[in-house]
Amino acid sequence: MDANLRERIVHEITEEILRNLKQPGTESALCLCRTDCLHKCPDGLRRLVECGAERFGIQFGAPPVANDLSKYIDHTLLKPDATEAQIRQLCKEAEQFHFATVCVNPTWVRLCAQLLKGTDVGVCTVVGFPLGATPADVKAYEARRAIFDGAHEVDMVINVGLLKSGHDALVLDDVCQVAAAVHDGCGHLKVIIETALLTDDEKVKACTLAKQAGADYVKTSTGFGPGGATAQDVALMRRVVGTDVGVKAAGGIRDLAAAQQMIAAGATRVGASAGVKIVQEAASLKAS
Numbered sequence: 001m002d003a004n005l006r007e008r009i010v011h012e013i014t015e016e017i018l019r020n021l022k023q024p025g026t027e028s029a030l031c032l033c034r035t036d037c038l039h040k041c042p043d044g045l046r047r048l049v050e051c052g053a054e055r056f057g058i059q060f061g062a063p064p065v066a067n068d069l070s071k072y073i074d075h076t077l078l079k080p081d082a083t084e085a086q087i088r089q090l091c092k093e094a095e096q097f098h099f100a101t102v103c104v105n106p107t108w109v110r111l112c113a114q115l116l117k118g119t120d121v122g123v124c125t126v127v128g129f130p131l132g133a134t135p136a137d138v139k140a141y142e143a144r145r146a147i148f149d150g151a152h153e154v155d156m157v158i159n160v161g162l163l164k165s166g167h168d169a170l171v172l173d174d175v176c177q178v179a180a181a182v183h184d185g186c187g188h189l190k191v192i193i194e195t196a197l198l199t200d201d202e203k204v205k206a207c208t209l210a211k212q213a214g215a216d217y218v219k220t221s222t223g224f225g226p227g228g229a230t231a232q233d234v235a236l237m238r239r240v241v242g243t244d245v246g247v248k249a250a251g252g253i254r255d256l257a258a259a260q261q262m263i264a265a266g267a268t269r270v271g272a273s274a275g276v277k278i279v280q281e282a283a284s285l286k287a288s
Helices: 003-021 042-050 066-072 084-097 106-115 136-149 160-164 168-184 200-213 231-241 256-265 275-287
Strands: 073-077 101-104 122-127 153-157 188-192 217-219 246-250 269-272
Touching: 066 073, 066 256, 066 275, 073 084, 073 246, 073 275, 084 101, 084 106, 084 275, 101 106, 106 122, 106 136, 122 136, 136 153, 136 168, 153 168, 160 168, 160 200, 168 188, 168 200, 188 200, 188 246, 200 217, 200 231, 217 231, 217 269, 231 246, 231 256, 256 269, 256 275, 269 275
Parallel strands: 073 101, 073 269, 101 122, 122 153, 153 188, 188 217, 217 246, 246 269
Antiparallel strands: none
16 A cells, blocks of 8 residues: 555554544543553544554454553573472463563573473573673574574674774674574564663664565564663554564553553553563453
8 A cells, every 4th residue: 555545544543543533522531641541542542543553453453452451571590599399380370370481590491391291381492681792603503503492582792882983894693693593593572772871863873774674573672781672662663663573561561450451552562570560460350
């Protein structure tokens, strides 16, 4: 479809929805919400359209139900002192709640792949984690080994120091080498840009380079940096990568409201150690 025609259609649909929202009695219901009452908020609706939303469900603005929400979540345990018993419990929960993946340190990939074989849950691991300062060829080896051990997805940390030093070609090569290793094994690559360490211009550059290198997702944070995911960063990343690349929000997402906020801003995946709590909150909300 022609881009101008597409933009005009989106504009006309948005205006029609906004006209319906402005019926008598709706103004008093408006509030500074997250996502649970966006159906009452013209400004919230407009922000979502501006961030790239192209389709709205019949119950627009309603929280995803637990079964839908679970497939957004990478059920995560990356603590250095995680035990085998905790990893086994993580996999059990992931299978029970049908999360997208478990996200674990590389040493646990093989065990998780064995435990989750035959389920609908993938295995995700991390590379160059959490600093991103490992040489590119070493990251590529880590990724190949992870895929060999059974990982379906790899979350690599971008070389933040090289990015901030203006060495764009080296950053691009860093991601390209890992992307090649992951894609050779039919896996998916997420590139962690560690937004809390970057200016907005650097975030744009990091996302642009990641997309250019063939990343399947860009990801906000390691969860070990000075800050985690924000809706503003997710929206910025979505605008930069467009609709062809996923956006993963991670770091500090501990409840349903936070997860919904990230999804509304454009996240297609959410990394959280509180995945069970989040989907249980969603199920409780649905039942009420």
